Amino acid sequence: MNSLKFVFSRLLGAVPTLLALICLAFFLVKAAPGGPFDMERSLPEEVEANLRAAYNLDDPLPKQLLKYIGDIMRGDFGPSFQYRDFNVTELIMSGFPVSLRLGGAAILIALFFGAIIGTIAALNQNTKTDYLVMFFGMTGISIPNFVMAPLLILLFSIFLRWLPSGGLGGGEINNMILPVTALAFPQVAYIARLTRGSMIEVLSSNFVRTARAQGLPTRTIVLKHVLKPTFLPIVSYLGPATAAIITGSVVVEQIFGLPGLGRYFVQGALNRDYTLVLGVVVFYGCLIIFFNLLVDIIYGFIDPRIKSNR
Amino acid sequence: MPLTQKTEQERRNDVLSVSDLSVSFKTRGETVVAVNSLSFRLLENEVLGIVGESGSGKSQTVLSIMGLLESNGRAKGSAVFKNKEMLGLPEQELNKIRGNEMAMIFQDPMSSLNPYITIGDQMVGVLKQHKKQHKKEARERCIEMLDAVRLPNPEKRIDGYSFELSGGMRQRVMIATALLTNPDLLVADEPTTALDVTVQEKILDLILEVRERFSMSVILITHDLGVVARTCDNVLVLKNGTKQEYGNINQIFYSPQAEHTRELLFKSKELSDAQAITKTKTIENPNVCIKNLSVFFPVPKDGLFSKQQHLKAVDNLSVEINKGEVLGVVGESGSGKSTLARCVLKLQKPSNGTISAFSNDTLKMNRKQTKEFRKNIQVVFQDPFSSLNPRMTIAETLNEPLKVFFPKMKQRDSARAIANWLDEVGLDAGFLGRYPHELSGGQCQRVAIARALISEPKLLICDEAVSALDASIRAEIIELLLKLKRNKKLTMLFIAHDLAVVNKICDRVVVMHQGKLIEQGETKKIFQHPVNQYTKDLLDSVPVPDPRLEKEKYLRRLGNKAKYF
C-alpha cells in the first residue's frame, strides 16, 4: 500500500512541472515579436486561416490557454509555420523514431561503458590505468560533440573509408555507428568520472573496512557492498543525462544528415517556424519530465533508506 | 614481568605471540613510526587491554596483525597467531583467517555497517565466505547469534537495515557477526567510546559474557582506564608506539612501575575523586531562572494524514542558576541538555515555559534588549575546530565581540583587551595572526574561551566544551576554567556527559534524562548519595580505574540479573 502512495505522490509532484512547461510555452508564443500572433505581420491566407482556427484568437486568454493545454494533451501541436501541408504533430512523429533509436542506443552505451570504465579506474586508483581513464574522461568532456563528429567522419569515412559519412541508409547498423559514438562519447566520459568518484568514496567508507576485516575477498566486497551505493548517484544522473543526449542529438543529426527530431528543430529555428520549434520543445520537455519521474520512482525502490520511510 | 618465561605448555596455549613488532608509515617523503618494537603475548581466554592516549599506536598494532594497514604502512617483526606468522601473509591466506578465526569490531558502530543491504545479508555473507553454509542454515545461525547478544526481535531485525538501529544495538550486531564463526580471538578497537555510558556498561558486560561462553581471547583497545579495570586480565600500556608497561591488572593498577602508567592513573583518578568546591551560602538572587521549559520537535510525518508526533527534547524543566556558581547539567545523548543550553542562549525557541535572566524575561525581548542580553551570556562549544571561523585570524575572532558590543571602543583599548585575554587563557601574542587550522584543538578551545569572556559576560555556558579533547589537554582546559572561575568569579552553566569532569568543576549538578529533570543538588551529595534510581544507574555505570571495585560491581550486576531468571 505504501508503494502506491509513494508512486502517487511522485506523480503528483510531476504534474505542476508539466503544466508550468506548457504555460510557459504558450506565453512565449504569445509574446514573440513577428510570431504567429503579431498583428503587424502579414501572412499567407492559408496559414492565417489555420492559425485562427487552431488558436481561437477571439476567445479570452484563459480559455485559449486551456484549449492549448487540451490540444497538447491530445497530441495536437498545431499547424507548422513553414511546411504548409503538415502539422507539427506529423513532423514530430516522423522525426522522433530516428532520434529515439539514436538517443536510446547512446544512453545505453554511455551507461554501460561509463560504468565499467569508471569502476576499473576506481579499483586501480592512482595507477597508470587510472590516469589513462581519467585522461580519456577529460577528453570526453572537453571535446564537444560537434567537434568530435566531424573528426570521426574525417578519420573513419574519409581516410579509412570504413563507415558511411551520413544518411540513414535505410536504418543499417553501419550508419548508426558513428553518430551514436559521437553522441555517446561525452556521456561515457562523464559517467565514467562520476562512477570513479562515487566508487572511490564508497571504497573508503567504514563498512568496507569492516568487510575487509571479515575476510571477504575484494571481488565479493565490490559486488556485494560497493556496487549499490556507488551506482545510486548514477541512477539520479540519468535524468540530466537524457537531457544532455537530447541536446546533443541536435548537432549529431545535423552533421550526419539524419532526419530526426533534432534536425527538424534546427531547421525550424533557422526558418523561424515557431510552432514547430515550440512543439518540439514541449514534446521533449514532457518526455524528460516523464523520464525523470520514472527514474525517481525506480530510485525510491532501490534505495533502502527511502524504501523504509515510505 | 610475569609473562616473559615461556614454558612448553604456555607456548601451546599461546593464541597470539608478538615479538619486536614495528609499524611505520611513509607520508610525503617522511617515515613516521607508529609502533616501535613491541612484544607481548596473548593466552587462551585472556582479555588483554591495550591502553594509551591517541597517537600511541594501539590501533596500528592490531591492524598490522590483521593485515589491514593503509597502503603506505609497513610492518616488521613477528606476530604469530596459532602457530601461523601473520605478517607478510598474502591476501588470500589472510582472508582465510580474518573474520574467521580472528574477528574485529570497530569504534564507530554508526558507520561500520553497510546501510544499503540488510543486516541478514551482511551476516550471512560472512558465513557463506568462511563456512560455505547454505542460506537457510546460515540464517538460522545468524538469528541464534543475534539472540545471544540479546538483540530484541532478532527474526525481524535480521531483515531490517542498520539505520533502523541505535548505536548500542548496532554494536551488538557487530559482535554477533564476529561470533558467527566461533573465532579464537576477538579484537575490539574502542568498541564503546562512541556510546553512552549506560550502554557502554551493557556492551562491556556482553563482551565478557561471550568471552566466557565461546571461550575466546579478547584484545580490547581503549584510552579509558576505567574500561580496562572493568574488563581486562592483563594490560599493555603504550606511549608513542613504545611499550611503557606490560603486566597483569592488579600490578598495573595497584603497583604501577612505569612513569607513564602512573601519570595515566593519576589523571583518571584525579577526576574521579576530586573535590568540588562547595559553596555554603544562602540562595542569592538567582541569575537565571528557568520555569517549566518545554521544547518539542515535530517528528517527520508517517503519511500525509497521520497525526503529527513530537519529540520531547525538553519536558517541563525548572531550574535556577545562582550567581557565582557553576551548575552542571549531566545526561546521556538525547537527554536534552544541549537543547536546554540553546534555549538559554536564545538560539532555540521553546515551545512552552519561561526563561528569565538577570530579572528580564528572555522570551519577550526586542532586538535591542536581546543584544544587551547577549553581551551577558556567552558560550563555548564542543568542537574546537568548527567553533572558529576558518577565514578569520585569531585576532579578528577575538575582536568580533568587541566590535559588536562596544562599537565605540577605541582600537587601542580593544587591542589591549585582546592581548590581555590571550594571556589569561595561556596563549602568547604570536597566535594573533594565525588561522584556526594552524592551531591544535586545545589551543582553539582556549581562543574560544577568550572570545566568550572578552565581553565580560555574567554567565558562561560550556556545552561539552572539553568532550572532544585528548585526556591531557582536557585536564589543562579544566584547570584553565577553574582558574578563571576563581579569579573572575564566573557563573557557569556546564554541560557534559562525562561525570568525572562535572565532579571536578561544578558546585551543583542537575541530572537530565529524556528531557526531564531527574535530580538536582550539590555535586558532592548527588555523586556520593544519589536518590533517584536513574542517577544511581548512571553513576554506577561509569567505570572506575580500580579493578577490585569494578569486580564487585560486576558481580553485583550479575547477581541482579540472576534474580530475574
Place this chain on the structure above:
Amino acid sequence: MTTKVTTHTNSLLGDAWNTLKKNRAALVSVTTMATMIALVIFGPLLSPYAVDQTDWYQISSRPNLASGHIFGTDDLGRDLFVRVMYGGRVSLMVGIVATIVSVIIGVTYGSISGFIGGKTDALMMRVVDVLYAMPFLFFVILLMVFFGRSILLIFVAIGAVNWLDIARIVRGQTLNLKGKEFVDAARAGGASTLRIVFKHIVPNLLGLVVVYVALTVPQVILVESFLSFLGLGVQEPMTSWGALVNQGARQMETSPWMLLFPAMFLATTLFCFNFIGDGLRDALDPKDRTREEE
C-alpha cells in the same frame, strides 16, 4: 580527539595555491591558458592580414609560412590564423562574461535558499531539480528564435543555462556552514544576520565559488560554440571558434586545416579550464586538509 597540526602558510588561499602548484596538469594548464590569452589578444598584430580581408587568389590554400597564411585560408580566402584569433576573443569573452552572469545568479540563489532554509529552501531546490533536467539549451534556442540574436541576449541566455550547478553547490555549502558552531557562536555573540552572512558565511563560500568559476567557463564556451555551430550564435563579421568549426566541418574533405585549427584551440581551452577547475577543487576540498591522525 585533538591532533597536532603541521603549520602551513598563513591563509587558506595560500594553502590552496601551494597544493595547486603541486598538480602538474593544473600548472601546465594555467601556463597554456595564459599563453593562449596573450596570443588571442596580440596575435592578429603579428599577421599582415585583417579578419575579413578576402583574397580571391588564395582561396582554401594550405598552411604556408611563406605566404604568411600560417594556418592557411578559408573558402573565401580569408586568413585562418587571424580568424581563429578573433574567434578566440569572442569565445573567451563570452565565456568569462556569461560565467560571471551564471555565478552571480547561482551564488545568490543558492546562498539565499540555504540561508533561509526550511520550506522556502525546499521549494527553491525543487525548482532547481525540475530545471536541471530540462533541455535548457532548447529554451535558449527558443528565445533566440523568438527574440532575435543580440549579443547581449547571448550573454544572458548562456549564463542562465549554467547557474543550476553552482546554485546547488552553494546551497549545500551554506547549509553546511549554517550548522557549524562558529555561526552559532556569532549569533550568540550578538551579530546581526547581515553581519553573519557577510563576515562569516560568504568568505567561506569563496573557495568553492572560485572552483566553480573555473569549471563553468568551459561549459559556457561549449554552449556558445554549440549555438554558433548551429548558426544561431554570433553573426558575421564577428566569428567564434564554434562558427569556425562549423565552417571547417563543411569543408573538411578538401581543407581539413579549416576544421583542425579552431577545433584544436577550442579543445585545448576546454581541457585547460577543466584541469584547473579539477585541481582547484582538490586543493580546496576540506577533506584533504592534512592532519596527522592516530
